[in-house]
Amino acid sequence: MRYLLLATALLTTPAFAASGNDAWHAKARELFEHAVEIPTVAGRGRVPELAQYLAEQYKAAGWAADDIHVMPYEGNAGDKTAALIVRWPAAGTAKAKPIMLMAHMDVVEAKAEDWSLDPFTLTEKDGYYYGRGTSDDKMGVVSVTTALLQLKAKGFKPKRDIIVFFTGDEETSGHGAQLGATQWKSMLDAEYGLNADGGGGSFAHGNRPLGFTFQTAEKTYADYAFTTHNAGGHSSKPRPDNAIYELSTALTQLGQYRFEPALNATTRAYFEARQKSESGALGDAMRAWLKNPADGAAADAIEADAGEVGLTRTRCVATMLTGGHAPNALPQMARATVNCRILPGVSPDAIRDELQKIAGDKVEVTRLDDAAASLDSPLRPDVLQAYTRSVHARFPTSPVIPEMSTGASDARPFRVAGIPVYGVDGSWGIVPDDMRAHGRDERLPVKALSDDVDHWVRMLSELAD
Ligand SMILES: [Zn+2]
Incomplete structure (x- = not known):
């Protein structure tokens, strides 16, 4: 069973009548x-x-x-x-x-x-x-x-x-x-x-x-690794480059990044129905976005509602972190797992390429599974x-x-x-x-x-x- 989270309640009482079966x-x-x-x-x-x-x-x-x-x-x-x-x-x-x-x-x-x-x-x-x-x-x-x-x-x-x-x-x-x-x-x-x-x-x-x-x-489930490598060394002599700092910079960029919003036939029908019961700011955002699916600000406003997260675009988020090998050594490796929920029809390989651009050239982005696009x-x-x-x-x-x-x-x-x-x-x-x-x-x-x-x-x- 999947439950729909709606902020606004609708009318009437259901008939919880016996069906004679x-x-x-x-x-x-x-x-x-x-x-x-x-x-x-x-x-x-x-x-x-x-x-x-x-x-x-x-x-x-x-x-x-x-x-x-x-x-x-x-x-x-x-x-x-x-x-x-x-x-x-x-x-x-x-x-x-x-x-x-x-x-x-x-x-x-x-x-x-x-x-x-x-x-x-x-x-x-x-x-x-x-x-x-x-x-x-x-x-x-x-x-x-x-x-x-x-x-x-x-x-x-x-x-x-x-x-x-x-x-x-x-x-x-x-x-x-x-x-x-x-x-x-x-x-x-x-x-x-x-x-x-x-x-x-x-x-x-x-x-x-x-x-x-x-x-x-x-949406398609796909996992990616963000990995940084470094020559390392003694922590009493820090180098200008650092695997953990480079990874954290890439993750900060990921956290601020917004994928392009997009409507499909299902989400269009969903938001057409949803906006009817939403009269406030959320409903306005839905109506604006239905009119112009490229309106990123309207999509952001929809995503800000707990019941609608992930419905306007692909979402990726860091879920696991590992790095370094000793408290007194410069890290030779740092890695984060990034989990993505990709809009249907979009290839997980294309998302990898997009993640690589976000992460920059100090970080290598690789796929952790071989999921096909749903x-x-x-x-x-x-x-x-x-x-x-x-x-x-x-x-x-x-x-x-x-x-x-x-x-x-x-x-x-x-x-x-x-x-x-x-x-x-x-x-x-x-x-x-x-x-x-x-x-x-x-x-x-x-x-x-x-x-x-x-x-x-x-x-x-x-x-x-
Ligand atoms: Zn189930």
Whole structure:
């Protein structure tokens, strides 16, 4: 679930009405309890067990064994993990290429002593489910699965293949998604992917809807090293040049530098929607920037707002530092790690060249990874409409807002491989209280899980029909 941070609240109260789908909501709860109680943390080797459990659910619901594949692979540092691929073939000749449904089964580590409850026991309390993965992303795994079981049970006949793709290392190495977009691509050759691990809804206190986001783009994650070398010597005889001073000069220049702001289709749609609820200085900056994307001062004013950081341009920041070898020696080397979040479509090599210019000729800038440029997915009207209709069926007044995420998920390698991916999570939370993914006492409103099941049933009934 991704939460949207909006300063201004919008109108009305959402209809938290019962939907009359209690048997399937109970099924979702049963799957959720089991999923949360398997600690699928990197290094513990338990993801294959969850993949197997889910595979059995599909089998028991009538899927052919040939259409269910538990795919073992190595995650972070050789960790044994697995992906799950399940195909629901179209009834008759498929009217279009498949739709892929994505989520991840692994979770971030959680230590019992840091939590007020056991992170790997599903606890229901005060209208919430507590446990690691309740919001990121076992809710996605369970909602997608329950929706498919329900559609199958009620006799739905998809007119195109639906393919489930659940990975087992999204939170660490992302190898599963890499494999999916390369080695396993023939099994996952979809027209587009729908990702349960992106998008989602936010409410302010008092149930005021802040909006559901529709994620179509992510920035590219790339790390760089800034390195300086020096002949060194005895510190009682300082030289005119110094590795640490040269590095710190380069970092100061980086800190003051602003990359060129740029709008893409997603961020344009996002700011068009956002400015409607912003009447003050922030709204003025948004309107000025939409009119003139080269207006750096307007982009700066937007970036100064905590909820909008990173949305107007590539951002790079120093994150780690090392240098010198003794307190009484002139440093022979100093190095900083610089982490960049690059706008989609911009090559990490081009950013390296730009960083080299900023750093000057005393500092060598090198890449620390080989990330390819992420691409944004076109705003497909059919998918956006299905998402919007499903959101409005439950929350008629909630805005639906296209979103570029500043983080990275399993969507990236597919977008790079030419398969567009849309983050279309249907669950929601209260901002900021429920923003606990990766953190302590992670939780999900009980109603949000049931809503998410209904959401996937509704969207797939429309898109696969
Ligand atoms: Zn996630």
